[in-house]
Amino acid sequence: MKFKDYIASHQAFTTEDIYAITSREAAHTQLQRAVKSGEVERVRRGIYVSKTGRFTGEAPDPFLVARTVDPEAVISYHSALVAHGVAHNVGFECSFRSAKVRSPFEYGGVRYVPYNLDDNPQAQTMRSKSYGTVGVTTREQTLVDCLTYPGRVGGVEEAVRSCSAFPYLDVDALLEILGSAPAAVVARTGWLLEAKQADWGVASEKLLSLEARLGSGPSKLDPRSRENEDWSPRWKLYLPETEEEILSWTP
Structure with missing residues (x-):
C-alpha cells in the first residue's frame, strides 16, 4: 500500500x-x-x-488515540463512564491504564492521562465505529475505581451520579473486586449499593457482608471534603452534603 x-x-x-x-x-x-x-x-x-x-477536519476519537499509543490500554475512571454511556458530565480528559505510557500528553484539546496497569483491573472489550476495539474496565470495576478515587472522575458528585446510572451490576463480581479494599471504599460502596438496592437487586445479605468489614470507622464519602454535613450511621460514613441531597444524585 x-x-x-x-x-x-x-x-x-x-x-x-x-x-x-x-x-x-x-x-x-x-x-x-x-x-x-x-x-x-x-x-x-x-x-x-x-x-x-x-x-479532513475530523478529530479522532480519544479512545482511538489511546489505543494507538498503547494497544493494551484499558480505558478507566471517567473515560470508562463515558464508554459505558453513563457519564453525567462531559470530560476533556481520556484516562487509561497502561504498562507502556507513563507521562500525560495533550492533543486536540484532550488531555491523555495514563495510570499504572499494575492492579490488574477487570476489563472487557468494547467496539465502536469511531475507535474500533478497545479495553474498558467493567461496570463493577469502574464503580470501585470511581469510589476509590473520586477525584479522578471529577469529584464525588460526578462519581455517584454517573455510577448510579448503571442499569444493572453483577454484585458478586463487585464484591470480588472489592477484595481487601480499605474500609473507606467498602463504606462508600455499601452506601451506594443500599441507595440503589431495589434498582440493582442487591440482596440484604450482601450489604451485611460489607457492613461487617467497616471496622471502627469513621470514613468519608468525599475524601477531599473538609466539612461534614451529615452522617450515615450504618456505614459509619461522613457525607459532604445532607443525605437527602446526596440521595437525589441516585435517581
Missing part, C-alpha cells in the same frame, strides 16, 4: 505501521512532508493522525 493511500484510510497510526509498508528512510521523509503540508498531525513521538481524505 502506498503512503498516500495508507493515511487516507487509517486515521491514527504509528511510525512502526508506516515502516511496515515502506523503508524507514522513505517513511521519515514522507511523514515529514505530510506533517508540513497538514495532511498528518503528530500526537506525540511515534504517533500520528491523518487529516486528509475522509479524515
